[in-house]
Amino acid sequence: MNLLNLTSEELRTEMSRLGLEKYRADQVFKWVSKGVTDPGRMGGVPARVMDALRENGVYAALPKVVRSQTSEHDGTVKCLMEMEDGVRVETVFMKYKYGNSVCISSQAGCRMGCVFCASGMNGLERSLTAGEMYGQILAIENETNEKISHVVVMGIGEPMDNYESLSAFLNIMNDPKGKNLSMRNITVSTSGLIPKIDRFGSDFPQVNLAISLHAVTDEERSALMPVNKAYPLKDLLEAVRRYTDKTHRRVTFEYTLIRGVNDDDEHLRKLAALLKGMLCHVNLIPLNKVRGKEYEPGRERTAQEFREELEKHGIPATVRRELGSDIDAACGQLRLSSDNK
Ligand code: SAH
Numbered sequence: 001m002n003l004l005n006l007t008s009e010e011l012r013t014e015m016s017r018l019g020l021e022k023y024r025a026d027q028v029f030k031w032v033s034k035g036v037t038d039p040g041r042m043g044g045v046p047a048r049v050m051d052a053l054r055e056n057g058v059y060a061a062l063p064k065v066v067r068s069q070t071s072e073h074d075g076t077v078k079c080l081m082e083m084e085d086g087v088r089v090e091t092v093f094m095k096y097k098y099g100n101s102v103c104i105s106s107q108a109g110c111r112m113g114c115v116f117c118a119s120g121m122n123g124l125e126r127s128l129t130a131g132e133m134y135g136q137i138l139a140i141e142n143e144t145n146e147k148i149s150h151v152v153v154m155g156i157g158e159p160m161d162n163y164e165s166l167s168a169f170l171n172i173m174n175d176p177k178g179k180n181l182s183m184r185n186i187t188v189s190t191s192g193l194i195p196k197i198d199r200f201g202s203d204f205p206q207v208n209l210a211i212s213l214h215a216v217t218d219e220e221r222s223a224l225m226p227v228n229k230a231y232p233l234k235d236l237l238e239a240v241r242r243y244t245d246k247t248h249r250r251v252t253f254e255y256t257l258i259r260g261v262n263d264d265d266e267h268l269r270k271l272a273a274l275l276k277g278m279l280c281h282v283n284l285i286p287l288n289k290v291r292g293k294e295y296e297p298g299r300e301r302t303a304q305e306f307r308e309e310l311e312k313h314g315i316p317a318t319v320r321r322e323l324g325s326d327i328d329a330a331c332g333q334l335r336l337s338s339d340n341k
């Protein structure tokens with residue numbers, strides 16, 4: 001068992017079951033949270049402790065960085081990470097004024113099948129464990145020699161389709177004996193699995209929620225995002241209202257502008273009407289071109305027009321700054337290209 005899957009409390013239980021002192025569990029947990037998994041480098045932890053763990057099949061392993069690209073413009077680092085069984089995902093490190101942010105993957109592949117997305121092109125390979133999500137953060141900190149202050153679960157996969165691991169991951173990140181990352185510094189993005197949004201609002205009211213909207217009618221959204229057939233727009237927006245009523249937290253709607261698909265005046269008008277009065281913020285995203293897909297990004301001017309018009313309706317909106325544009329294979333493409341080799 002990889003101990004990256006455990007909270008400090010669970011590691012304490014595990015270690016006392018093996019007859020080891022509980023405070024040793026806290027030491028080991030702390031070292032791991034600093035990205036140290038080599039027993040020889042865990043200062044203050046006697047070799048007998050790590051030996052006892054290993055003899056009982058408990059070890060610490062990080063994903064392996066098999067490829068890494070650094071943007072020359074802004075220091076964004078994109079890594080292809082390999083898990084113990086060989087599955088690969090992407091993890092991205094980004095520098096912002098407010099700190100360092102990491103975008104992690106929650107699954108290898110995705111079964112939601114959104115038509116503009118590279119991550120779901122070959123379906124779902126498997127979901128990641130909590131330790132594999134946590135491991136991406138530790139591995140990219142080691143790779144970049146930087147510490148992170150913010151986490152977004154917006155890489156490959158649908159996090160709400162892997163809810164148990166997602167919850168365990170959030171608890172590990174928040175554990176005061178380890179990373180001690182505030183729930184408020186974590187954002188989870190979903191394509192709109194309503195039952196899980198309801199659960200998330202109760203379980204993690206402090207974690208930021210982002211909803212991938214991308215369309216303003218059921219017909220158009222179902223064509224882009226098959227998940228809309230199960231959870232249509234009206235129900236989704238109701239779920240978001242329940243969420244904001246309960247948590248009083250502002251939700252982010254992600255709207256990727258796709259030329260000729262969702263970016264004309266009529267879309268803009270409907271978008272403003274749909275979201276009026278909601279406790280929300282709109283993030284307008286330039287589409288990343290995906291090899292083998294015909295969709296083109298909306299124009300930069302369109303994004304600014306959308307932003308201004310939404311703001312006139314009292315809906316805060318931003319145009320996502322493009323980071324790492326020189327290494328910008330759309331998320332999911334690095335993994336796809338590595339499969340084809
Ligand atoms: N599965 C979750 C989280 C991962 S996708 C979700 O869909 O929300 C993260 C964001 O990237 C989503 O808003 C998704 O719609 C968007 N996205 C996917 N492919 C994209 C592309 N080619 N260009 C721009 N954004 C894309």
Ligand code: SF4
Nearest residue numbers: 110112114117120191
């Ligand atoms: Fe999956 Fe999100 Fe991509 Fe849709 S956009 S296929 S939900 S990763």
